[in-house]
Amino acid sequence: MTTELQEILDRHVANGTAPGIVVADGDAAGRLEIFSSGDLQPDAIVRIQSMTKPVLAVATLRLVQDGRLDLDAPVQQWMPELADRRVLRTPQSALDDVVPAEAPITVRHLLTNTSGYGMTTAPGPLQDAMVRNRTQAGQDPVELGAQDWLDALADLPLMFQPGAGWRYHHSFGILGILLGRIADRPLPDLLADEIFDPLGMTDTGHTVPRQNAHRLPAAYRHDGAGALVEMEPAGDGFYVAPAPFDLNHAELVSTASDYAAFARMLASGGRVGDRVIVQPALLEQMRTDRVPAHLKTPDSFFPGFWDSMGWGYGVAVQTAGPHQGRYGWSGGLGTDLYIDLDGSFRVILTQVEMGPEAMALFAELA
Template sequence: MGFAKQRLARLHEVMNGYVVRGELPGAVAAVSRGGETHIEAFGTQAVGGTEPMRRDTIFRIASNTKPITAAAALILVEECVLRLDDPVDELLPELADRRVLARPDGPLDETVPANRPITLRDLLTFRFGLGVVLGDPPIFRALLEAGLAPGVDVVDLSIDEWMRRLGELPLAYQPGEQWLYHTGSDVLGVLIARASGKSLPDFLRERIFEPLGMRDTGFHVPADQLHRLAPSYLAGPGGELVRRDDPVDSPPKFPVGGGGLVSTVDDYLAFYRMLLDGGRYGRERILSRPAVALMCTDQLTDQQKADARAILGESAGWAFGQAVVTRRVDLSTTPGQFGWSGGLGTTAFGDPAEDLIGILLSQRAMDSAAPPKHFSDFRTTVYQALSD
């Protein structure tokens, strides 16, 4: 099992085309199958820059943080520090005794009591009652005004203040009722820190990053490595790429579990290889095989998947911290494939049936919830390159 050399050349041609046309400043792509791994860098780290993109370039991986946070929570479940269906009230008192909007689009003062407490499972599956609420209902405006709206920007609040503000708002839906993107992972990061007695950065470093050799993954880039951090860009009104941030080397006040990490292609490949190998990486075991299987199994009802179609698409459900493909609808959707994408330009997947990993890191932020063409083209060219 591996890749066809001539078809890998097609992957190069397609992805390099995005750089040549100016749609991406650069990118780093990795494909791995059956012990064969190919990694290639395209373009430059910055628009108009001369520094070439490199294999060790550091990227903001945004929502590709979510599967790592979910894995950290399952480590604590395996140690019986946390349990999937226990209420989180003791460790997250801000979320105890919740009120729920009488109507998701209704006023904030029209509420009913929650039917039950919020559980760890609710946070992992994004069904705890808050997150991305489509449209512009009062609850979403309240999240925005409180500085709690889901997004890719650094949260300028302390952890305790963020939780206090979240606890002051009603839930949009009853716990377990509806899939709402993102916020569950941020709350999950707080739960991991309080349950373990360590900060989220320290817990991830000790239990995941160091055992996997992920030396360049964390919540900030040290000052002496900032030259390796690729700037992040947005598409301007005319399609031009506009720089959206400047590198900083100070740790964030709130290291968010939903999107705060930076990483490299080799680091993220190690994490996905661990998942594809059932929780083992070399001599290290991060999770048990049953825990990884659970993390990669769809947890949503048919109705919840239908309601989440604007974000998850036509062929996927949601497991723990990542999507999972439920049916084949094109060349790159294999049932059982798991993975997710980051809003600042990164995407990754693992396919157990093919023993396949694909990772693409770029600097161009997504324009909408729909995957950009370079994401879908990357996945298509990865699958067409399989040797058998």
């Protein structure tokens, strides 16, 4: 398999899928092999984007198991900005065509993307408003600091009653801010104490220290004609410290070996050595589909997603097919994680905007 995996990476680099690819292949028993091809070095610090979501889920579950948080607690207890929510009467309603929220947003709603906030998948007044106030999600870094972003989001109505729909992404930005408020300290400090330091994830954080900026590669997108266009520079830009503003709502950078340590902890039943990071019962909730069938509507995410997938806490879960029970998640700049129930895992890193090319790479490495 070692030769076959390397050949896959080399072929995709040669064919222009990405300028470079790094893969960490390992298991709960301790095996770890790191493969690289092209100009992405094995120790590259990359923008993992939505692979931040499983990390935030684990941080949340650690607060739960320590008795500091209840999954069904209303978030307005710490976030008064989200009290007394208004809900669009229909998804295409004008922003003032609203009804009161029937229940508060809970922590569980955030973990399962059912808060009422999220990416708008169809044109309409709400989508226009999110573009205007800079809360619409995309591959570019966030444009607002955490408090300004939350205030802008709180000015908008919910797309649906909390728990009554599924929309991707924004719940986890809210969750990052929430965790910092519950801990009464910056989110980076909380993540370091609860996850990064115990797992030895020394290069994972919201920014790359200036002395390590040479390890941050450029990010690219495909232009539709076979060429790669640079989106973010190597060794500079938004992710190089110091942070431009409070990033509690933003996404992380990491390395293949760091994220493999996180994956191994999950594959090992939530443990690292003798230390329990996530209790087994909570880990089982995390990696089990938590989304009711009636919320898996075609308009809630990209076409076909729900055919064989579900969503747990911060991860997608395969609900059918040869890899049933596999869980993990991807990032918008061509990164991916999956963990199988036999304890094996794989971390795939590129820095190319998600599209057919990256998806084809992931499919070959599945």
